[in-house]
Amino acid sequence: MATTRVLVTGFEPFGGSDDNPSMRIVHALAGDPPAGIELATGVLPVTWAGAWPGVLELMSQHRPDLVLMLGQSGKRSSVTVERFALNFGRGRIADNDGVDRPDGALVEGAPLALASTIDVDGAVEAMTNAGTPARPSHDAGACVCNLVLFQSLLRATPGQRAGFIHVPMLPGQQGTENGEPTMDAAESGRAVRAAIEFLSA
Numbered sequence: 001m002a003t004t005r006v007l008v009t010g011f012e013p014f015g016g017s018d019d020n021p022s023m024r025i026v027h028a029l030a031g032d033p034p035a036g037i038e039l040a041t042g043v044l045p046v047t048w049a050g051a052w053p054g055v056l057e058l059m060s061q062h063r064p065d066l067v068l069m070l071g072q073s074g075k076r077s078s079v080t081v082e083r084f085a086l087n088f089g090r091g092r093i094a095d096n097d098g099v100d101r102p103d104g105a106l107v108e109g110a111p112l113a114l115a116s117t118i119d120v121d122g123a124v125e126a127m128t129n130a131g132t133p134a135r136p137s138h139d140a141g142a143c144v145c146n147l148v149l150f151q152s153l154l155r156a157t158p159g160q161r162a163g164f165i166h167v168p169m170l171p172g173q174q175g176t177e178n179g180e181p182t183m184d185a186a187e188s189g190r191a192v193r194a195a196i197e198f199l200s201a
């Protein structure tokens with residue numbers, strides 16, 4: 001069987017923080033790629049204008065079989081695998097361009113929601129077996145993370161799979177002062193690695 005080509009992306013820091021666990025995980029994977037796959041990685045801007053063009057460029061360049069995007073979620077205590085992307089965007093906080101997006105469709109005329117094309121439950125099981133709390137999530141919210149999942153699903157070539165994993169914030173990260181759940185990047189990264197191995201087997 002041909003080697004699976006996998007693109008993994010994370011996001012730069014945003015919202016007043018100087019860190020993002022998804023960026024750390026991408027850097028760790030790039031430095032020590034899982035065996036038996038062809039790995040490409042990228043760190044995306046947290047901007048309505050730049051995030052999707054960033055993924056699209058990486059998809060065109062590497063033609064991955066699997067696009068796995070990672071992002072930070074301030075509200076979640078487990079690593080979560082998204083089932084759906086919504087054709088809807090809203091700016092909860094200004095993005096890194098200072099843009100506060102009005103509520104509305106991402107792509108006029110496109111379906112209201114698209115289902116992820118990775119095996120969500122299988123990935124959750126692989127992560128749980130790796131020892132990390134993990135669960136499926138209905139949807140990726142309505143911010144930039146949802147945008148890149150929706151667009152990747154809409155624009156994927158036949159047979160090309162796309163999915164999104166949200167990871168908790170880091171211990172001590174700005175934005176966790178009020179007791180928000182956190183997880184060490186080594187632990188969330190171990191789960192992501194297990195998911196990649198499962199999804200590319």
Ligand code: PCA
Nearest residue numbers: 011046071072143144145
């Ligand atoms: N999380 C945000 C955007 C970037 C990130 O890491 C989100 O969930 O949309």
